[in-house]
Amino acid sequence: MAESLGTGSSTSLAPVELDSASRPAARARPALLRNGKAVTGMVMLGIFVVVAVIGPWIAPYDPNASSADLLLGPSGSHLLGTDHLGRDVFSQIIVGTRGVMLVGLIAGVIATALAVAVGVTAGFIGGAGDEVLSALARILLVIPALPLIIIIVSQLPSAGNMVVALVLAFTGWAWGSRLLRAQTLSLRRRDFIEAARASGESTRRIVWFETLPNLTAIIASSFISTVTFAVLSQTTLAFIGVTSISDWSWGTVLYWAQSNQALARGAWWWFVPAGVAIALLGVSLTLINFGIDEFVNPRLRLAGLNPRQMRRRGIRPRIGFTAVLRDAPVEGYSGTKGVHTTPTEVDQ
């Protein structure tokens, strides 16, 4: 049992998915890759990652190089126009991608590691230790993050990308740890964990090989959420000018636009593209998370039928019933057998 749980790909999840052994086709392609939303999100994210890596080399201009073309609209030589110093906005956004992605990645990795450490520990040890760790997470969640981040970052002597990522990681782990604790609590009482304990496996082995593989989907989803949080917060901090303005990021572009009355001058090319870039990155991350959610909670997906197909077949979607047709393309799972045990409610 432990083997079959542990050896799955990164998308292996709950024990309920184990009956997928009867479906060879499903084995060939991980479930997440059959989800349209998740694939769209991953492709979009991939483009951003590529731009982040090669950005400084493909940018047509030096983002700091001023020229005589002051505040020009988009044209052939300046794809997204220029700012008040004649700097190329397109290059600023391309070069800024790296900062945004780096902060998101570092903050996401550290925060997720913290969330796993705190959440799984709290769920496993129970008792007073659990109370203290959970209270810590809840306190961090209730205190508004942005003002807290602002008072920390603004009092630091220098706030480069690394510092910002660290501060975001230490203020952003609480949500993930809450989800992971709830899931660990529910896993801890499952039969296979009891069996492992009864057969004398060490706690370390139970945590690493029995519990963590079953938390993969929630860890992935909380990582994605943290990256989203970090990207939005980093942009906001750069926009209000708390972080160092010499590091290019999308927020820095917006900071210059706002402080030079881009709005009143009607220079839409100055502030629209950076926002669209943030929105697209956010949408790509959200789509991946939708995919993971539907993977974890099969009730959220429709059994392979989209609304138009349903209407054509004369099915009126109703509550409480999942339309399953004999010849319908059944996606991901067969019928609803075993699905009811899926932990859907993770709040306590």
Add this chain to the structure above:
Amino acid sequence: MKFLARRLGFYLVTAWAAVTINFIIPRAMPGDPVQSLINRYQGQLSTDAVHSLYVLFGLDKNTDLWTQYWQYWGQILHGNLGLSFVFFPTPVSQVISQSLPWTVGLVGVATIISVVGGSLIGVLIGWRRGSWVDGILPVTTFFSSVPYFWLGLIAIAAFAVTWPVLPTGGGYDGGLVPGWTWAFVGSVVQHALLPAVTIIMSSISGWILGMRNMMVTVTSEDYVTVAQAKGLSERRVMFGYAARNAILPQMSGFALSLGFVVSGTLVMELVFSYPGIGFQLFQAIGGKDYPLMQGIFLIITFSVLLANIAADFVYVLLDPRTRQES
């Protein structure tokens, strides 16, 4: 009311944590922020202010940390948050009390509309799953993926610059005298319209999505099927059986999402130059006004805690199980 007592206990601990964080941060930071400030304000600070600065930042070498901590609590409990630099020598508490009503009014109304409206839309989308209303989801997802402030910038560009129907910013028309007159109230509403709509647009999607997912989960419960089999009207099943149960996690999620909404709103005030607490916060950042920043952090946290207590009372009203224990 064991439930409420537990929650109140938690909020007290959180309030203590917020004050303690506020005490620790300036002391844990490298460097001497006070000295750099004194240098910046060469000779313009009175010795009194310099001393209060040192006390506030815990760099008063004569007292040990523990005594400083108790002194800090004494100050907080007396409502003394120190003196502001930007508005020197106005006390921080006075600066905050002038701007707080603006923020509370704007965020309060916008949040209530967003929660109630978002939950209702979520109920409908969850109920009519698979129909055209599912198309609302991608739109709201997009709006929640952009930072609030950028949506504000676009709103200003569209409705105040390109098509000037609403004011670009500010809390009210500069020519009016604040008071309970029709002209003034009308002007306040007019100025609040654009920020409020932007806040609602960016925060509503979370509520819709949460409610929709809970509805989808709850509607597969047996009691909903039974209610429907009994032949109860669709509306009664939807609101009396499904939505009533689906709303509970939504209410407990309120506590955790409010901090996020408030954070977004603070930046919104900067974009709209709205005379609230967020705008003061950014002036404080610009002027390196640490006492004002920290005072604002405390007040925002306390306000969020109060809103949470209110949400808990609503929870008790909605969920009979929490009342049973008494």
